[in-house]
Amino acid sequence: MGGNWKMNTDLAAGVELAEDALAALAAGGLEQSVDVAVFPPFPYLQSVGRALGHSNVLLGGQDCSAEASGAFTGQVSAAMLCDLGARSVIIGHSERRHGLGEDDDLLREKLAIALESGLVAVLCVGETLSQRDDGRAEAVVAAQLRGCFGTLTAEAAMRVVVAYEPVWAIGTGRTASPDDAQAMHASIRGVLGDLYDSAFAARTRVIYGGSVNAKNARAIFDRPDVDGGLIGGASLKADDFVSICRAAAEAWSAT
Numbered sequence: 249m250g251g252n253w254k255m256n257t258d259l260a261a262g263v264e265l266a267e268d269a270l271a272a273l274a275a276g277g278l279e280q281s282v283d284v285a286v287f288p289p290f291p292y293l294q295s296v297g298r299a300l301g302h303s304n305v306l307l308g309g310q311d312c313s314a315e316a317s318g319a320f321t322g323q324v325s326a327a328m329l330c331d332l333g334a335r336s337v338i339i340g341h342s343e344r345r346h347g348l349g350e351d352d353d354l355l356r357e358k359l360a361i362a363l364e365s366g367l368v369a370v371l372c373v374g375e376t377l378s379q380r381d382d383g384r385a386e387a388v389v390a391a392q393l394r395g396c397f398g399t400l401t402a403e404a405a406m407r408v409v410v411a412y413e414p415v416w417a418i419g420t421g422r423t424a425s426p427d428d429a430q431a432m433h434a435s436i437r438g439v440l441g442d443l444y445d446s447a448f449a450a451r452t453r454v455i456y457g458g459s460v461n462a463k464n465a466r467a468i469f470d471r472p473d474v475d476g477g478l479i480g481g482a483s484l485k486a487d488d489f490v491s492i493c494r495a496a497a498e499a500w501s502a503t
């Protein structure tokens with residue numbers, strides 16, 4: 249379960265959010281049953297990392313550069329994330345694909361350098377509303393997957409988590425129905441099977457993101473191909489985020 253804080257919190261609030269989430273996860277006995285990562289804004293990584301201490305909660309960056317180092321004003325390298333204790337990174341969030349024009353060619357390079365640096369990469373894919381309305385959702389997501397995985401070896405690609413995030417569901421209060429999420433996750437696994445093999449497709453985590461909250465989480469996580477969630481707005485309240493983690497643990501223990 250990933251908490252994508254986006255450009256929210258200030259330093260004190262970010263540290264407090266991490267501390268509160270950690271305490272609630274421990275109180276709920278969820279630390280062992282759900283793999284959790286938080287993705288704070290870059291400037292707060294180190295402080296949030298300190299707050300997480302030696303817990304099982306992973307620290308992650310919201311993006312990284314496709315470049316290793318050099319004259320790239322404003323960018324943050326994968327190695328810098330590692331230096332700060334991050335072990336994961338989000339690649340290709342739709343707010344970067346659509347807001348900042350990042351395309352699959354760039355994202356493939358980012359993915360490669362993140363994996364070379366030893367990070368777990370959360371690769372976001374998802375269609376816009378017009379693409380869905382045109383009946384092209386699965387084709388768009390398949391093209392994103394093929395474009396971003398490129399020629400990555402199965403060994404390198406093992407550290408990729410795929411996040412299906414329909415653009416129209418992010419921050420809008422609209423979620424994909426559990427059926428739609430399941431259908432797309434199964435389709436994603438089909439593409440991964442073509443790119444690698446069925447064992448690879450079966451063990452790759454495919455998580456859902458887009459207006460997940462404490463109320464709708466369980467129905468989504470109940471679906472067999474939904475392995476977790478990438479949570480934006482609801483991750484900014486520790487109680488909500490931990491309720492979503494609990495919903496996931498309950499869904500999985502019921503299967």
Ligand code: PGA
Nearest residue numbers: 418419457458459480481
């Ligand atoms: P949301 O964001 O939960 O606020 O819709 C999800 C995401 O962008 O990862």
